[in-house]
Amino acid sequence: MVPALAGTKQAASDADVLKVMTFNVRYASDTGEHSWPERRPVSIATIRDAHPDLIGTQELLKRQADDISAALPEYRWFGRDRMGGHDDEHMGIFYRPDRLTLLRHGEYWLSETPEKAGSMSWGTDLPRNVNWAVFETQGAQKHRFVFLDTHLAHRPQDADARRHQAELILSRLPQIAHGLPVVLGGDMNSWPDSEAYKVFTGALTDARKIAEHRTGSDNTFHDFTGDADRRIDYLFVRGFDVVDDATDSYHQGTTYPSDHFPVVATLRFAGDK
16 A cells, blocks of 8 residues: 655645545456456555545546445546547546535547547557546635646557657646646656656656655556556646655555556645645
């Protein structure tokens, strides 16, 4: 599990911090090795114990979202799938309404026609989209911020497409965020030396790089082995200090919740102490 860090303002119940998770949950399969029925209780335990205020998921099928919501009713979720409906994989965003108020949300596709559901460009083989929302924190001191959740093209030959996708995400930020603090989470399928990563960090900050405390492996993809060999899952921020950043490698025996480790960051709005 994500360890408690003595002396930090990392508890999700603290009014002045925001706890955010990005989690590629791995799409559901009913049979065979690493099936969803086998992984479901471990996935739910991972979320329950981390207890983030906000989760950006990737590869989420609606029935997985329904399972998580049934087990963890303190969360609500929203989002359309990559085809614009609910039969395919979602960038589902979960949030705690006791901690956050959802003000507005939307989605767009990572293509040259971003308003067209299911659209593809730059030679990719699958549609990719962004789910975004503007939230307001609850409590005496309210803060508004933008959260974006995405999953970039996955094939090795898609490096140029990932760069285009990253550029598109940043180009649309001004009309969504209007200067608000930003958290961008997702499975970027990009290493830290990639062009896509360089695009993101030209405008946003890699949360792990500036965290006051870091725990767990830098690498996040482990292919159900528990031995991660690449870093492709990220939280990028603007307008936040990062109290801690943790890669959560929780598992039960040989069962892991996914082939990716979730990444959890505790954030403090810049200027707050």
